[in-house]
Amino acid sequence: MLAGSPSDAPPTTLVLTLPDGSTREVPFGTLPREVVATIGARLLQASIAVAVDGEVQDLMTPLRKSGAFVVLTDKDPRALAVMRHSAAHILATAVRRLRPDAHIGFGPAIEDGFYYDFEVAHPFTPDDLDAFEAEMRKVIAEKYPFVREEVSLSEARKRFVDDPLKLERLDDFEGSDEVISTYTDGPFIDLCRGPHVQDSSYLKHFKLLSAAGAYWRGDEKRQMLQRIYATAYFKKEDLDARLLQLEEAKKRDHRVLGKQLDLFQLFPVSPGGVFWTPKGTIVYNTLEAFVRERQQEMFREIKTPLLYTKKLWEQSGHWGKYRENMFLVLDNETGEHDMSLKPMNCPSHHLYYASQRHSYRELPIRYVTFDVLHRNELSGALSGLTRVRQFAQDDCHVYLREDQIADEVQLLMNFILSYYDTFGLTARLKFATRPAERIGSDELWDRAEAALRAALESTGRPYELKEGDGAFYGPKIDFDVTDSIGRAWQLGTIQLDYNAPERFDLQYTGEDNAAHRPVVIHRAVSGSFERFIAILIEHFAGAFPVWLSPEQVRVLPIAPDYNEHAEAFVRRLKAAGIRAHLDARNETLNYRVREGEMQKVPYMCVIGRREAEENTVALRVRGTGKKQEILSADAFFDRVVNEVRTRALTPMADASSDVSEVTA
RNA sequence: GCUGACGUAGCUCAGCUGGCAGAGCAGCUGAUUUGUAAUCAGCAGGUCGUGGGUUCGAAUCCCACCGUCAGCUCCA
Numbered sequence: 085m086l087a088g089s090p091s092d093a094p095p096t097t098l099v100l101t102l103p104d105g106s107t108r109e110v111p112f113g114t115l116p117r118e119v120v121a122t123i124g125a126r127l128l129q130a131s132i133a134v135a136v137d138g139e140v141q142d143l144m145t146p147l148r149k150s151g152a153f154v155v156l157t158d159k160d161p162r163a164l165a166v167m168r169h170s171a172a173h174i175l176a177t178a179v180r181r182l183r184p185d186a187h188i189g190f191g192p193a194i195e196d197g198f199y200y201d202f203e204v205a206h207p208f209t210p211d212d213l214d215a216f217e218a219e220m221r222k223v224i225a226e227k228y229p230f231v232r233e234e235v236s237l238s239e240a241r242k243r244f245v246d247d248p249l250k251l252e253r254l255d256d257f258e259g260s261d262e263v264i265s266t267y268t269d270g271p272f273i274d275l276c277r278g279p280h281v282q283d284s285s286y287l288k289h290f291k292l293l294s295a296a297g298a299y300w301r302g303d304e305k306r307q308m309l310q311r312i313y314a315t316a317y318f319k320k321e322d323l324d325a326r327l328l329q330l331e332e333a334k335k336r337d338h339r340v341l342g343k344q345l346d347l348f349q350l351f352p353v354s355p356g357g358v359f360w361t362p363k364g365t366i367v368y369n370t371l372e373a374f375v376r377e378r379q380q381e382m383f384r385e386i387k388t389p390l391l392y393t394k395k396l397w398e399q400s401g402h403w404g405k406y407r408e409n410m411f412l413v414l415d416n417e418t419g420e421h422d423m424s425l426k427p428m429n430c431p432s433h434h435l436y437y438a439s440q441r442h443s444y445r446e447l448p449i450r451y452v453t454f455d456v457l458h459r460n461e462l463s464g465a466l467s468g469l470t471r472v473r474q475f476a477q478d479d480c481h482v483y484l485r486e487d488q489i490a491d492e493v494q495l496l497m498n499f500i501l502s503y504y505d506t507f508g509l510t511a512r513l514k515f516a517t518r519p520a521e522r523i524g525s526d527e528l529w530d531r532a533e534a535a536l537r538a539a540l541e542s543t544g545r546p547y548e549l550k551e552g553d554g555a556f557y558g559p560k561i562d563f564d565v566t567d568s569i570g571r572a573w574q575l576g577t578i579q580l581d582y583n584a585p586e587r588f589d590l591q592y593t594g595e596d597n598a599a600h601r602p603v604v605i606h607r608a609v610s611g612s613f614e615r616f617i618a619i620l621i622e623h624f625a626g627a628f629p630v631w632l633s634p635e636q637v638r639v640l641p642i643a644p645d646y647n648e649h650a651e652a653f654v655r656r657l658k659a660a661g662i663r664a665h666l667d668a669r670n671e672t673l674n675y676r677v678r679e680g681e682m683q684k685v686p687y688m689c690v691i692g693r694r695e696a697e698e699n700t701v702a703l704r705v706r707g708t709g710k711k712q713e714i715l716s717a718d719a720f721f722d723r724v725v726n727e728v729r730t731r732a733l734t735p736m737a738d739a740s741s742d743v744s745e746v747t748a
Numbered sequence: 749g750c751u752g753a754c755g756u757a758g759c760u761c762a763g764c765u766g767g768c769a770g771a772g773c774a775g776c777u778g779a780u781u782u783g784u785a786a787u788c789a790g791c792a793g794g795u796c797g798u799g800g801g802u803u804c805g806a807a808u809c810c811c812a813c814c815g816u817c818a819g820c821u822c823c824a
Contacts, residue, residue, distance in 0.1 A: 207751065207752055208752085209752085209753090210753080293818095294752095294818055294819070295751095295752070295753095295818090295819085296751065296752065296753095296818055296819030296820070297750065297751025297752065297819065297820060298751080298819065298820045298821090299750075299751095299820055299821065302820075302821075303821085304749080304750070304820075304821045304822085308750060308751050308820075309751090309820095310751075310752085311751095311819070311820080313818090313819080339816095339817095343759075344759085350815095350816085351815095352797080352814065352815045352816085353814095353815095355814090355815070355816095409822085409823090428824090457824085459823085459824080461822075461823075462749050462750090462821075462822065462823095463749070463815090464749065464750070464751095464819090464820085464821085464822095465749090465820095465821080465822060465823070466815095466816090467816095467817080468817095470824095471822095471823075471824085472824095475824070477824065573824090574823085574824065575824080577824080608824070610824090611824045612824050614824090615824060616824095640783095640784085642781090642782065642783055642784095643781055643782060643783095644781070644782095645781090670780085670781075670782090671782080671786090671787085672780095672781090672782050672786080672787060673782060673783060673784060674782085674783090674784065674785065674786065674787090675782090675785085675786055675787080676782095676784090676785095677783095677784045677785055678784090678785035678786055679785085679786090680784095680785090681784095681785055682785075688784080690783065690784060692783055693783090694783090702783075702784075704784060709784085709785085710784060712783095712784065
């Protein structure tokens with residue numbers, strides 16, 4: 085251990101180990117730039133930052149510890165964040181030049197780019213963004229070096245006397261021995277830890293994307309700043325690829341495809357409510373039937389009321405924390421709004437469980453419910469199908485003994501992951517612990533977190549820890565799936581709950597003939613059907629696998645002479661439960677094929693003279709163009725029936741199929 | 749809820765600084781009888797989100813409200 089040794093006096097000499105195994109001894113406080121310069125001038129030019137003992141720092145920050153010394157060029161993924169952070173400063177430099185009154189907030193690099201927050205009297209317009217972008221190019225051309233200075237708190241306060249947001253940030257340093265540093269590029273100075281690129285010319289390929297409000301320090305009670313989102317890459321191809329990706333993502337946006345494929349509608353008179361069209365309803369019902377089928381053996385489905393008095397919500401704990409999110413309903417007799425549409429199924433299940441006596445032999449008991457739920461989300465939070473006010477979950481509550489937790493978590497996890505697998509979706513696991521606002525004693529939380537974590541770890545699957553992200557009644561495992569635009573959506577969840585059993589006085593009779601408390605596990609697989617369908621639409625770009633497609637087969641007779649033959653084939657498919665339709669309209673074959681493709685019908689069977697005589701079909705598979713195959717009607721029939729039965733992922737959703745051709 | 753942008757025919761969108769509301773597709777009618785992504789012609793279709801205001805005159809300018817979108821906050 086060379087660095088961070090507990091001795092008070094810093095080492096006077098540092099030992100750097102280069103990737104080739106050689107070592108350099110340099111005085112404490114040497115600048116990395118000096119070390120890199122001794123390795124090579126071209127390397128110095130190409131270097132974005134360095135990593136010392138795995139920690140990224142820039143070339144202007146004095147070396148304070150020994151260890152492995154790696155120069156990061158633009159080939160290292162860690163360099164990208166450094167460059168983007170510098171890009172944020174360059175953005176601020178440009179904004180300050182054009183809007184000297186702008187106060188600066190924070191400007192970090194984020195996953196796909198960077199942003200910077202400004203406090204301004206007049207919010208930015210799209211024209212402003214263009215102007216800022218042009219100004220940034222000037223700043224880049226100036227080739228301003230990023231100059232790092234380490235200053236005292238009082239000196240820092242002097243430098244940012246005109247920036248109230250920075251002064252507030254500086255208050256955090258009071259009494260701390262953290263190094264305070266500033267970075268200056270040309271006319272712009274910022275309070276910043278770094279690291280940064282050497283000078284502003286290292287930013288080359290960037291694009292300002294949008295401006296939107298954002299609360300100072302993420303606190304809705306504080307003032308709203310103007311945030312500019314942008315992205316930057318080392319290579320032009322990467323930037324172009326990213327911009328193209330954003331364009332493509334727009335085309336497979338479930339709101340766009342939902343309209344083109346006529347799956348659902350939203351009406352202004354029901355904000356956050358979804359109208360499922362006939363086609364969308366088929367998708368919805370097919371999914372629900374799928375979950376039902378899977379849950380047939382070990383689960384018991386029940387239906388429960390949607391409306392309850394506040395007594396239930398007081399008992400469950402929702403009335404206190406969650407009331408503003410519930411739709412309250414007027415009780416005519418009391419004149420009070422003391423009833424509510426249920427925002428979740430848990431209390432209904434607990435109520436039912438508690439209504440009967442249960443033996444330890446019965447456990448685990450699993451109740452599932454697909455009832456409609458209402459949550460009064462903020463109007464600004466609503467979005468397509470992914471954020472609605474009325475939805476349904478494939479909701480399950482398991483009542484079990486504490487010693488059954490590990491097995492049950494394993495079972496539920498396998499259930500959820502294999503469900504996603506049916507759609508070709510992969511999930512990332514998150515383990516979320518107690519939030520700040522919660523019910524139940526710390527002791528209960530200790531037990532719940534320990535039990536769930538042990539169960540999770542026994543599965544051997546990798547997971548990410550999210551401190552403080554648990555439900556207000558218990559820790560949880562979340563299953564996140566990433567959509568085509570790169571947004572991660574939480575779908576499934578497994579939540580361990582020691583609180584509800586207390587609040588609802590849930591019991592079972594043990595082997596010892598005494599009353600015991602069961603544990604409750606909350607489980608959802610799809611999250612909500614609404615959101616899940618949104619993700620499926622984007623995941624498949626609207627080209628659902630056969631079993632999920634609203635229309636599975638479209639039969640196209642070439643001319644009226646073959647209508648009868650085609651119709652008989654449609655009848656045969658329908659009798660087998662296949663969603664088949666005849667398109668014998670008075671239009672050219674080209675026209676009808678085009679429409680079938682745009683509607684993303686998986687299979688189109690063309691029937692003309694040859695096919696009618698030989699009892700075959702000329703099969704056109706969605707997205708494969710003219711590569712038609714001729715096969716016997718029987719063979720096609722068997723193929724489709726089989727694919728539906730096995731829920732095969734065929735015909736493969738072709739992500740490259742040209743969705744841009746789709747017009748209404 | 750907050751900040752900003754947007755709201756014109758079923759859909760996608762034109763409509764510059766105020767001066768008679770447009771196109772393509774879809775729809776309807778007719779012709780055409782079709783071999784793998786748009787056959788041709790004609791017709792019909794709008795309280796320009798809603799309500800106020802300014803003006804001789806408002807889709808266009810102003811105000812309020814509703815909705816949608818990008819974010820923030822929150823979240824399944």
